[in-house]
Amino acid sequence: MYILIFFIGHWFLSLFFQTFFLHRYASHKVFSMSKFWEKTFYLLTYIFQGASFLNPAAYATMHRDHHAFSDTDKDPHSPHFFKDVFQMMWATVLTFRDHVKRAEDPTRNIGGSYPQWNIVDRIGSSIASRLIFGAAYTCFYIAFASSFWMFLLLPIHFLMGPIHGAIVNWCGHKYGYANFNNNDHSKNTTPFDFLMLGELFQNNHHRHPNSANFAQRWFEFDPVYPVLKFLHWSGIIKLRKV
Template identity: 75%
Template sequence: MIIFSFFIAHWFLSLFFQTFFQHRYASHRMFTTSKTWERVFYLMAYFFEGASFLNPRAYATMHREHHAYSDTEKDPHSPHFFTDIFQMVKATVHTFKDHLKRTREPDACFNGYYPEWPLIDRMGSSLLSRIIFALAYTCFYIIFATHWWLFLLLPIHYLMGPIHGAIVNWCGHKYGYTNFNNNDKSKNTTPFDFLMLGELFQNNHHRHPNSANFGKRWFEIDPVYPVMKVMHWLKIIKLRKVY
């Protein structure tokens, strides 16, 4: 029970900060916040994403390319140009590393307006940091695992961020229904979207990329949006008005 609780907590906390901080804030600036709160969110993203921390600058530039070139040959991770999900993930990782190491300079229109914290960026992207987090997860399992097969969950902990991205990028552009004609292949993959905290409302998101609420119909519930509304009311963040 302890292991499953830890796994569920890591899954949703890692995913929450990926969608809240790297996606909705770094990539789209759906809200503004003070420098102090930005640093708090930065640290929390680093801690909860852990072994698979995603550099916000690299994430933002690659994600902006995805929106601009959705499901075309210039899309960094459209599932329609790969034979399987593993090939897509491999290509996505290479593109992300190019942005991270600045070996591939993006178009000027994709640069800027993303948070940067050089110390955390270097730490979070370092092999040493990833190994330390992986060892921490492993030690937790050694202490609390009651059956050997529970250790099969460990690789998911190590690769949590890329796994989340693979599910969203593959399923969100192949399976489900559409509310809007976006001239791409984006889909809403309901009802499994809840497990991805709103990220699988891809068709809605591509239609309204700056809207903090990914759900658009009465049965489409984006679990992250109410949290953001509460933060807005508490003046922790200020949600952007979308016209």
């Protein structure tokens, strides 16, 4: 029971900060916040992504390329140019590394304003940090796993961020229905979208990339949007008027 709670908690917390901080804030600026809250959510993103921490500026610049060149040969992770999801994931890793180098090099113009916190970026992207988090996950499993099959979940913890990205980009551009003609292959994958906290409303999102609510039709529900509304109401963030 402890293992399943830990796995589900890590899955959704890591995914929440990926969609909230890396995607909706760093990439699309659908809301603004003070520097205090930016650093707070920056640190929480590092903690909950853990072994698979993704540099926010690199994530944002790569994601903007995805929108600019959606499902073309310049798209950093379109599923229509790879035989399987694993090839797409590896190609995305290589592209992401280049974006990290661009974000870390002050002489290279990455264009635009992105959240950056150099010490957290360096620590979070270091091999040592990833190994420490990996060791912590492993120790937790050794202490609480009641069956051998539970250890099969352990590698997912190590690669949580890239796995989330692979699911969204592979499924969100191959399976489901389209509300809009975006001149790409973006799809909405309801009802499985709930498991990805709104990220699988790719067709809606590519049509309205700066909208805080990824759902568009009456039967669609973006579970992160009410959280954004609450944070806006509480004054922690300020939603952008679209």
